[in-house]
Amino acid sequence: MSPGPFLFGAPLALLGLIALPVIWYILRATPPAPQEAALPSLRLLDDVEPEDETPARTPWWILLLRLLAAAAAILGLSNPVYAPGAQVGSEDAGPVLIVIDNGWTSTPRWGELQSAASSALDGASRDTAGHLLLTAPRTLNADPADRLTRTDLSARIGSLDPVSWGTDREDALERLEASGIQPARILWASDGLGSEDARAFADALGAIAPLSIYAAAPRGPFAITGLSSAADGAAVTVRRTDTSNSAQTYVSALTLDGAALATAEADFAAGEAEAIARFDVPAAALARVERFAITGVQGAGSVWLWDSADRSRRVGLVSGDSTAQPLLSDMHYVRQALEPFAHITDGSIEELIAADPDAIIMTDIGQLAPELEERMAEWVEGGGALIRFAGPRLAAQSDSLVPTPLRRSSRAIGGALTWEDPQSIGSYPETSPFAGLSSPADIKIRQQVLARPDPELASRTWARLQDGSPLVTGASRGQGTLVLFHVTAGPDWSDLPYSGTFVEMLRRAIAAGRGETMQDEEGTYTPEVTVNGYGRLVSPGPNASPIAAADLADAVPSESHPPGLYRGPGGTRAINTAAAGVPALVTNWPTSATLLGDAEAQTIRLGGLLLGLTGLLIAIDLLVALALAGRFPSLRRGAHAAVLIAGVATLAPLAQPPAHAQFEDISPNPYSYAISPGYRGTEIEQNGEIDKAMEALLEMRLAYIETGDSKVDAVTRAGLRGLSLILFRRTSVEPAEPHTVDPETDELDVYPMIVLALPDNAAPLSSRAVERLNAYLRNGGALFIDTRRGGNVASNNSFADLDRVLPGLDTPPLQPVSQDHVMTRSFYLIDGFAGRYQDRQLWIESSAGAADASARRGDGVSGLIIGDADYLAAWAIDESGRPLLSVDGGDREREMARRFGVNLMMYVLTGNYKEDQVHIPALLERLGEGEDGGEPAPTGIERQIPPRLPGSEDQEDMPDIREMLRRQQEGTPE
Structure with a gap:
């Protein structure tokens, strides 16, 4: 049954609506009048007015309420469905x-496609197949001839998932026929999508039967169609179909896990279908990138796998040529040859080994020191490629x-081992990585270093000269x-x-050198990891099969060769879903077809809503x-007051803040201090608004990110005010009132440190905010995160939730701050990092295993500092300068x-200059052990020694401090 857009799965239940008049009559009827009996004593009550009277009839609004409940129950039991796009009538035959x-x-609108398909039988009879x-x-595609009931069809559609390759509508028509x-x-x-083949497919379907089409094209950017890499980063091309408005999206660079x-932004101008997201990240970080993905978009097309063939190589250069004119050195030609496809690093051999590049190239270095040779050999055995060029020294x-062993002299025209x-x-041997390269006749070799005859020389030769002697x-x-x-890397010995x-x-x-070859004409590549329809990396399925190297360039994603990474003789090669492009948006649907909009294609089942309304x-x-029967308790005014007072007394302890946020009123003590004059700073207005960036440029200020939790933000601001005031009174650093910043819009680089205190169940920051924080950290900023969870003494760290709160933050490996770290002596000599809670650990960026020093701040200061001791609470002061917590x-x-x-x-502002020992004599002199034994003159280092605390005996610790400093100066372990 289908009156208009409403369908009823159990239309016979609607017969209950006929009973509504009977229900109305029954509800309206009143009980029979009571039988009267004469009782003389009742005359005493004739003049008494009754306080409660029973109405002779049920009020009309109660009748209406009960009739509506009955009607809603009847309609709910009829299983109604609102389906504006359902087709009924003769087409149900x-x-x-x-x-x-x-x-x-x-994939981007897969749920809507499933919903539209599930509603196809709405409006049809119960036995319609x-x-x-x-x-x-697909190999196991369902046969269109299978007859499915309404229940089976809904279950089958709900179990479907999109695949990671494209459609083949011609094959679908063949299976239908x-x-x-x-x-x-x-x-x-x-x-x-698929303008031409979609129109042909629609025409073919329309010729079979009346056709309705629900087109759910992706609404936003949904595919990465290309990637270009260079030595200084990578550029990702993002595609969309709707070009009516400008838009922006974000692309993340991810490791394989x-x-x-890193995250980059792609801006679409109105009318443009493509945009570029550019990644400018250090080479060490770029080397760890395995794939790129559009943030917040599901689908195989939103992922681009980066294989070893397209990856920018990291190469270290070490030259044995000490000429002051680089354009005349051999290394100049190597550099020019490498720049299009490699990231080049110059440095000493020690530095390059520590950086662990893909290859190290040395020009005319004949012999290394024994220890350095051993370290280089270990690096090569660990997977490095050492490429050397000959020269006089070698x-x-x-x-x-x-x-291969070499002769001790070179072969040259006119020399002892000459050729005319x-x-x-x-030629190039077939097993050589150079196989397939051209051999231009105009390249002449005039001098070379000869190899000693050796049984394995032939197998180790990658390139030969015309006389058969090895060139490489x-x-x-x-x-x-x-x-x-x-030969040399320059033109002295050859024209190469x-x-x-x-x-x-x-x-x-x-x-x-990395175990790969650039020759792809031979060999087979086996799938290592594949991409499913939702863009997730999964293990290869049973139907994924190897692919010949010669077919890789023209490979089209399919069930047998799904998108993913394939490993073979040339390293890894990627088959990316959208590499062949994105189908065009269909704009010319057949006029005979009925196009369904989003509202028409969706159905809403109303049975549950109506039954819920009945219960209400x-x-x-x-x-x-x-209420009419007087069954609700009636309390006197005094009873109300007593209950209210009891409730307030009971709930008052629950209304107090938790233990970590209880404010206390501490009377003045030796540690209290008043607000210093000049601390507040000056306000700068521009166009009627406070110009925070200009204020921070003119006067140093700390900043914090608001979390939306008013109590936590209040403590954070009070804590930074307390820290700023401490710095103002005790050091030459004179910060003004702290600022609150919005990482999405405010200038961040003007602040030396930004603080983030995390409340419980903190809301995640937006992608733009996190990306701007990443840029702030890369530019030398410091982010101090206080998770405030130090009260949990059982935990070693409390920052496991950072990935959720700061998704995409470029977080480096972390390590606990050691007791001999420079932070323990950057101003005061301290042996711990106290906060509101004791014995808690502080975490900073790990320096172990850093592949590229440029990934860290130039002065070695950690850009990310994380703790959980609730430091802000310990620093927090009120307007009078008294501690709050x-x-x-x-x-x-x-x-x-x-x-x-x-x-x-001091660590954030001055770096790690305290790592050296040059200040120890000044510290000893300050402690009264100068050479003349007299009172030392005041120096700029005087604030390094902790002041004597009122009422304490800190000066008793001075001999221990002097002994520690002497041990550091003499290099004696403590």
Whole structure:
């Protein structure tokens, strides 16, 4: 039954509406009048007016309420459905065919496509059959001829997931024709893309039966179609279909396990379908990136896997040429050849080994010191590629880091081991990484370092001259590779540096050093990890099969070759879903087809809502009946007051803030202080608004991020005011009143440190806010996070929730701050990092295993500092300068917390200059042990020594401090 857009699954239940008049009559009827009996004594009550009277009839509004409850119950039991797009009538004479686009382009609106397909049988009779046709080809695709009941169809559609490859509508038509079904009508839940083949497909379906189309094209950016990399970063191309308005989206650079290393913004101008997201990140971080993903968008097309062929290589250069004119050095030609595809780092061998690049190139370095040679050998065996170029020094003497033994002299025209004419490049062995390269005849070799005859020389030769002598040799050493060009990197010995062959040789030599080869014509690549329809990395399915290297370039994602990373002789190669482009938006649907909008394609089941309304009306009727019957308790005014007072007394303790946020009123004590004049700073207005950036530029201020929790934000502001005042009174740092900042809009670089105190169940920051914090950290800023959870003494750290609160924050590996860290002596000499809670650990960026020093601040200061001791609470003061909150350990612990705050700011502002020992003599002199033994003159270092606390005996610790400083100066362990 279908009156208009409303459908009824149990229409016979509507017969109950006929009974509404009878229900109305029964409800309106009153009990019979009571029988009267004469009782003379009742005449005494004739003049008494009754306080409560029973109405002769039920009030009309109660009748209406009960009738509405009955009608809602009857309608709810009829299982009504609101389906504005349902088709009923003569079209119900046969089965219904539901066609669903389940390719990767349908993922962004997959739930809406499922809902539209599930509603296809709404409006049809109970015995109407459904048939399902999926347009993405699969080995186990359901046969369209399978007859499905309403329940089976809904369950089958709910179990479907989109695939990570595209649709093949021609194949779907062939399967439909082979099934032989003749549907009465067809509903196509389309992804709205594929202009030409979609129109042809719609025409073919319309020729079979009346066609309705629900097109759910992606609304926003949904696919990454390209990636270009350079030495200084990467650029990702993002695609969308709706170009009517300007828009922006974010792309994240992720490791293989999903950790976000960086985020970039892609801005779409109105009318533009593509935008570029540019990543400018350090080379060490870029080397860890395995994939890029559009933030907040599901789908295989929103992920781009970065294989080893496209990755920018990190190469370290060490030159043995000490010429002051770099354009005349051999390394100049190597640099020019590498710049298009590699990130280049210059430095000493020690520095480059520590940086662990993909390859280290040395030009004319003949012999290394024994210890350095051993370290280089360990680096190569660990997987490094050492590429060396010959020269006079290498010809005179060489070490063990060469692929083959060498003669002690070079071969040149006119020399002892001469040839009459310059030689050209001859051949490349089939097993060589250089196989397939051209051998230009105009490249002439005039001098070379010869290899000693050796049984393995032929297998180690990568390139030969025309006379058969080796030009390039290579050999494996552990997991790494040694490569030697038997000529110089400059034009002194050959014309090779002038040619494009030189560039390709270097590129392949670096790849081969990491166990890869750039020759893809032979071999097979096996799927290592694949991408499912939702854009998640999964293990390869049973139907994923290897692919020949020669077919990789033209590979189209399919069930047998799904998108993912494939490993083979050339390292890893990626098949990306949207690499072939994005189908065009369909704008020319057939006029004979009925297009369904979002509202028409959706159905709303009203049965539950109506039955819920019935229960609500019955509950209201019950409350009204009890009120009219006088069943609610009636309390006198005095009883009301007593209950109110008792309730307030009971709930008062519960209304107090938790233990970590209880404010206390502490009377003045030796640790209290008043607000210093000039501390407040000056306000600067521009266009009627406070210009915080200008204020922070003119007067140093600390800043904090508001969390939305008023109590936590109040404590944070009070804590920063207390820390600023401590700095103002005790040091030469004179900060003004702290600022609150919005990381999405405010200038962050003007603040030396930004504080974030996390409340319980903190809301996550937006992607833009996190990205601007990442930029702030990369530019040298410091972010101090106080999780305030130090009250949980069982935990070692309390920052496991940071990934949720700060999604995408470029968080480095963390390590606890050691007792000998520079932060323990940057101003005061302290042995811990006190806060409101005692014995809590402080965490900073880990310095161990850093691949690239540029990823850390230039002065070695950690940009991220995390603690959980509720430091802000220990620093917090009120307007009068009095402490606001209690501290474990009392006033002395509060003083140590203040000293830690001063040390923290000195660490952030001045860096790690206290790491050296040059200040120890001045400290000893300040302690009264100068050379003349007299009173030392005041120096700029005088504030390094903690002041004597009132009522304490801190000066008794001075001998211990002097002894510690002497041990540090003499290098004696404490």
